[in-house]
Amino acid sequence: MKEQATWPARRRREWYKSLDAAVEVGFGEPEWTTKVTLIFSSRPVLGIYALCEKQDWCIGLFPEAAKMGSTRRVETLIHELCHLTTAGRHGARWKLGMLRAATRAQGLGHRRLSEMIRLDVEDYQQREVDVLEVTAQLELMLTYADRSDYSWIRSAVADWAGWGVKEFEQEYPWFPLLYRDIRATLRPRT
Numbered sequence: 001m002k003e004q005a006t007w008p009a010r011r012r013r014e015w016y017k018s019l020d021a022a023v024e025v026g027f028g029e030p031e032w033t034t035k036v037t038l039i040f041s042s043r044p045v046l047g048i049y050a051l052c053e054k055q056d057w058c059i060g061l062f063p064e065a066a067k068m069g070s071t072r073r074v075e076t077l078i079h080e081l082c083h084l085t086t087a088g089r090h091g092a093r094w095k096l097g098m099l100r101a102a103t104r105a106q107g108l109g110h111r112r113l114s115e116m117i118r119l120d121v122e123d124y125q126q127r128e129v130d131v132l133e134v135t136a137q138l139e140l141m142l143t144y145a146d147r148s149d150y151s152w153i154r155s156a157v158a159d160w161a162g163w164g165v166k167e168f169e170q171e172y173p174w175f176p177l178l179y180r181d182i183r184a185t186l187r188p189r190t
Contacts, residue, residue: 007040011066022077025110026101045144052080075116090124091164124162142186
């Protein structure tokens with residue numbers, strides 16, 4: 001997520017305005033807006049709108065995210081901020097952070113946003129992932145992500161699948177072999 005692409009200035013301003021709203025409505029921690037960096041990528045990653053890197057407090061936004069309306073932008077940023085602040089994937093800590101944000105949004109009169117946050121949590125709870133979906137996601141990550149080291153890819157795919165890393169490893173013990181095989185078949189990017 002090191003790429004700083006050329007999104008139109010208006011779109012970038014909209015996302016930073018949405019970041020302010022996400023922090024205010026979801027968390028009530030205004031100093032977070034100065035910690036977070038938004039990175040606007042021009043490279044699409046199928047099925048992914050945003051990713052975050054906790055170490056740098058970066059949220060990477062992919063081209064599909066540019067089409068989102070204001071409430072969806074705020075919900076997406078709350079989703080990613082929950083990852084940054086809980087160090088959780090889509091596990092229990094992330095879920096708790098999301099539900100707290102939904103409750104706070106509801107209390108501030110943002111019913112639609114609160115409902116979107118709750119639906120996002122439910123979506124990850126109900127998600128059941130099969131081998132073909134994990135394989136396809138792994139191929140996408142290895143092809144398009146800026147990083148391809150095993151621990152990062154494993155975390156990203158586990159996150160996509162709605163699992164914590166330990167739970168993911170228990171549910172998909174064959175994943176390291178799949179990673180090795182797919183990585184060996186892909187040509188290095190130039």
